[in-house]
Amino acid sequence: MDSHTYNIYKPLRATLEEVIEESPLIKTFVLTPDEEFVFKTGQFIELSVDGVGEAPFTPSSSPLVTDRLEVTVMKTGYVTGIMHELKPGAVMGIRGPYGRGYPVSEFEGKEVLILGGGCGLAPIRSLLFTLEHMKDDLEKVILCYGSKTPADCIYKPLFSRLNSIDKFEAHRTVDITDDDWDGPVGVATILLDNVKVKIDNSVAVVCGPPIMMKFGTIRLLEMGYRDEQIYLSMEKNMSCGLGKCGHCMMGEFFVCKDGPVFTYNEIKHNPEIWT
Amino acid sequence: MFYAGIRKEDWHRSLEKLLTTYDIFVPVKDEFSLDYEPFRPDQAERIVYNTPKPATPLKNFFLPVRENVTSSRAGSKPRIIIGVPNCDIEALMLLDEIYLDEVFADPWYRSRRNNTILVASDCYTVNDHCHCLSYGVKPWSMAHADMAILAEGDQIFLRVMSETGREIAEQLTDIYSVDDAAADSYAEKRHSEAEELLTALNAGLPDYTATGEIIQKAGDQIWEKYAAKCVSCGACTTICPTCSCFLLIDKPDFEKVKQMDACQYPGFERVAGGEDALFELHRRFRNRYMCKYVWRPQKFNSLACTGCGRCIEACIGKINKNELFMELT
Numbered sequence: 353m354d355s356h357t358y359n360i361y362k363p364l365r366a367t368l369e370e371v372i373e374e375s376p377l378i379k380t381f382v383l384t385p386d387e388e389f390v391f392k393t394g395q396f397i398e399l400s401v402d403g404v405g406e407a408p409f410t411p412s413s414s415p416l417v418t419d420r421l422e423v424t425v426m427k428t429g430y431v432t433g434i435m436h437e438l439k440p441g442a443v444m445g446i447r448g449p450y451g452r453g454y455p456v457s458e459f460e461g462k463e464v465l466i467l468g469g470g471c472g473l474a475p476i477r478s479l480l481f482t483l484e485h486m487k488d489d490l491e492k493v494i495l496c497y498g499s500k501t502p503a504d505c506i507y508k509p510l511f512s513r514l515n516s517i518d519k520f521e522a523h524r525t526v527d528i529t530d531d532d533w534d535g536p537v538g539v540a541t542i543l544l545d546n547v548k549v550k551i552d553n554s555v556a557v558v559c560g561p562p563i564m565m566k567f568g569t570i571r572l573l574e575m576g577y578r579d580e581q582i583y584l585s586m587e588k589n590m591s592c593g594l595g596k597c598g599h600c601m602m603g604e605f606f607v608c609k610d611g612p613v614f615t616y617n618e619i620k621h622n623p624e625i626w627t
Numbered sequence: 628m629f630y631a632g633i634r635k636e637d638w639h640r641s642l643e644k645l646l647t648t649y650d651i652f653v654p655v656k657d658e659f660s661l662d663y664e665p666f667r668p669d670q671a672e673r674i675v676y677n678t679p680k681p682a683t684p685l686k687n688f689f690l691p692v693r694e695n696v697t698s699s700r701a702g703s704k705p706r707i708i709i710g711v712p713n714c715d716i717e718a719l720m721l722l723d724e725i726y727l728d729e730v731f732a733d734p735w736y737r738s739r740r741n742n743t744i745l746v747a748s749d750c751y752t753v754n755d756h757c758h759c760l761s762y763g764v765k766p767w768s769m770a771h772a773d774m775a776i777l778a779e780g781d782q783i784f785l786r787v788m789s790e791t792g793r794e795i796a797e798q799l800t801d802i803y804s805v806d807d808a809a810a811d812s813y814a815e816k817r818h819s820e821a822e823e824l825l826t827a828l829n830a831g832l833p834d835y836t837a838t839g840e841i842i843q844k845a846g847d848q849i850w851e852k853y854a855a856k857c858v859s860c861g862a863c864t865t866i867c868p869t870c871s872c873f874l875l876i877d878k879p880d881f882e883k884v885k886q887m888d889a890c891q892y893p894g895f896e897r898v899a900g901g902e903d904a905l906f907e908l909h910r911r912f913r914n915r916y917m918c919k920y921v922w923r924p925q926k927f928n929s930l931a932c933t934g935c936g937r938c939i940e941a942c943i944g945k946i947n948k949n950e951l952f953m954e955l956t
Contacts, residue, residue: 360731361696361875361883403879407899429899445881562902589898591875594731597888598872599896601918604925609730624904 360594363400363445364389366421370440374506375499378471379436380412380424385446388418393482394453394475394585394613398593399423400445401438405431408450408590408608412474412507414481421446424474424506450593451612454479454557454583456486463492465549467568469540469560473497473506475585476559480514487519494547495522498540498564502526502533523547540564541571551576559585566626569616579617586611586625628769630810631785633802638783639671641799645707652688654681654710654748663708676710676778677751677817679766680935684868685715686722689739690887696735696875697882703739707795709746709776713768714759714935716747718868720771724927725871744791747772751817753824756936758949760825762835764933767818777814784810832949833956835930841955842920847909853951854909856944857891863938863946864889864915869923869931890914916948 366389370382381399391397393415400406407429413422427436438444456479464483468476476495483493495514499505505524514522523543525536536542540560556577558568565584572582588600588607595609603622605611619625633641642651643666651666656675662682666674688708726736747768750757759766768775773792777784784805787796796802833841864870865887872895874888888895891911897903905911923931939947 359697359734361885363881363883365881400877400881402881403877405877406875432899561900587898589896592873594733595728596725596731596733596871597874598890598918599874599888601890601896601922604922 361447361592363398363406363447366444366446368438368440368442368444369420371438374424375504377428377504378424378426378506380422380506381435381438381444383421383423383444383446384419385421389421389446389449390418391415391449392453393456393478395449395451396475396590396593396608396612397421397423397446397448397450398590399425399435400447401431401434402443402445404434406445406447407431408593410475410478410585410612411449412477414478414485416481416485424471424477426471448593450590450608452610454482454613456482459483459555460486460489461491461553463494463549463554464490465544465547465554465556465572466493466495467540467544467556467558467560467564467572468495468497469564469568470499470504471506472560472564472585473510476557477507477510479557480510480520484517484520487517490519491553492549493520494549495520496525496540496543496547497523498525498527498538498543498560500527502530539567541568544571544575551581555581555583557583557585562587562626573616579620580615582616583613584616584619585613586619588612628786628788630805630807631787631796631799631802632805632810633783633785633799635778635781635783637801638799639668639674641802642666642671642707642709643668644800645795645798648705649744650704650706652706652708654678663710666709674710676776676783677748679750679752679754679757680712680714680937681710682866682937684866684935684937685711685719686868686871688743689719689722689726689736690871690873693884693886694735695878695882696733696885703742705742705744707744707746710748711745711768711772712748712750712935713766714757714764714933715868716745716768716771717764717933718935719745721869721923721927721929721931722871724929744795745772745774746785746792747775749775749777749786749814749817750821753821753828754936755828756939756947756949757825757934758829758832758936759934760822761829761832762838762930762932762934765818766821766825767814777810777817779813784813786810786814831953833952837956838920838930838932838952839924841952842916845913845916845955849951849955850909850913853946854912856946857908857912858944859891859893859908859911860943861889861891862941862943864891866937866941868933868935868937869919870915890918916951
């Protein structure tokens with residue numbers, strides 16, 4: 353694209369094709385952008401509701417698909433509340449992709465341990481599609497995921513599918529059980545107690561609510577992971593996505609541009625990362 | 628770089644001619660303040676050269692308070708901004724880092740930068756709160772502007788510093804050559820006078836190389852103490868030549884309006900889930916200092932303060948950041 357005519361603020365239009373209810377508070381929006389949309393797994397977009405507002409989301413679909421994009425949205429605030437009311441046929445806006453995604457080429461030859469919580473499974477699903485595509489170059493992929501209740505778990509069919517793929521295994525836990533749940537109960541990190549992983553030849557990926565990111569990182573460090581082996585997907589108020597507006601500053605970093613994926617080693621010097 | 632001379636009268640006559648091609652802004656003094664105004668040939672005697680400093684920071688010429696950033700618009704007339712103090716020129720260099728970065732250049736900022744000729748002004752005097760020297764910024768420009776102006780009686784010396792500056796100089800009526808060495812020695816005399824005034828005024832201020840460490844080590848007590856007088860009005864950020872944060876506001880038909888914003892306002896970092904790292908006022912207050920003296924230097928290798936002192940003048944709570952620094956050292 354000609355950098356002299358490209359307007360960094362202008363969204364690309366995308367038609368909402370389908371809305372999938374993932375959980376009581378989470379929906380996946382299937383979009384077809386007006387132009388081919390290329391992104392790297394872990395990069396994020398600003399998704400807008402016309403005239404209302406925009407918010408940052410990491411696509412949950414495969415980066416190998418460029419004519420269709422899936423974005424999983426938890427109803428949390430004003431903009432996401434209105435998004436949840438949208439019906440197929442609506443036109444939405446997309447800016448991006450922004451930031452630094454997962455450096456998947458660095459995962460080659462390694463075991464990838466993924467710790468996810470809540471809506472954090474959205475970016476992880478995109479990562480899993482990517483890892484599945486490159487599974488011949490990976491040793492193992494282990495997903496440990498926690499949701500508040502069994503009903504809050506998103507992409508439920510994903511787990512059985514992952515468990516059927518060679519080299520992949522997926523584990524689930526819930527904070528609060530119900531009558532039908534017979535799996536583990538507790539926060540996502542408890543699943544780490546039973547995983548078999550060669551830490552020296554492994555990387556860990558953490559994506560979820562801030563509290564899980566913090567305690568997940570602490571647990572991984574206790575297990576013996578080194579700071580530079582832990583990849584964190586940081587969550588801040590990314591507003592412009594361009595490293596300018598200042599809303600997502602985390603110490604010296606613009607999370608939108610320098611992240612959102614950082615190794616713990618890159619950001620550990622900053623005491624503000626968990627706030 | 629070279630010097631040229633022109634009689635003040637001829638300079639103003641030349642500016643009048645240039646008005647057909649350029650919008651021209653000059654520093655004009657009234658009973659309340661000194662600020663940029665559009666050049667009016669019939670009021671040339673109101674222009675004040677070499678005196679710090681226009682109330683409006685230079686950034687306002689490049690980052691309007693509010694603008695639509697998605698609609699195309701007609702190109703604007705090129706501009707000449709005259710009388711820019713070096714604190715503002717140096718601040719613009721940091722804005723360039725952010726707004727003209729290689730990956731995401733802001734097209735509106737870039738177009739204004741390309742469209743603007745900067746005529747700096749060597750400061751002969753100082754204001755109460757000028758402290759550029761403590762940040763390693765000189766009260767005169769030797770680079771980053773197209774020209775610099777030095778007025779002396781009815782004469783004006785122009786330090787021509789860029790190719791664009793040379794092209795403008797060629798369009799001036801009755802411009803004459805001056806001996807560079809003589810002009811240099813005149814400028815140096817003025818510079819050392821200004822430097823002496825600043826050195827006396829800034830006695831006790833920490834050296835800029837130490838400010839980051841001082842701020843980083845400061846405990847909550849100092850932030851709570853100074854923030855007690857802060858009402859989050861954001862005047863310090865509005866008037867700051869380097870503060871450049873903004874908010875994008877959505878308008879129908881996917882248009883976006885960019886509006887200047889600031890970390891001093893409540894909710895600046897609040898996320899939809901409700902977490903707000905800057906919920907408490909003293910955290911917001913501290914954030915501005917951390918940004919200017921620790922984080923921006925780490926990211927861009929440059930302090931985000933050039934010592935213009937406007938934030939001290941603008942604060943309705945009479946918070947003086949220099950007093951804060953002196954208390955910490």
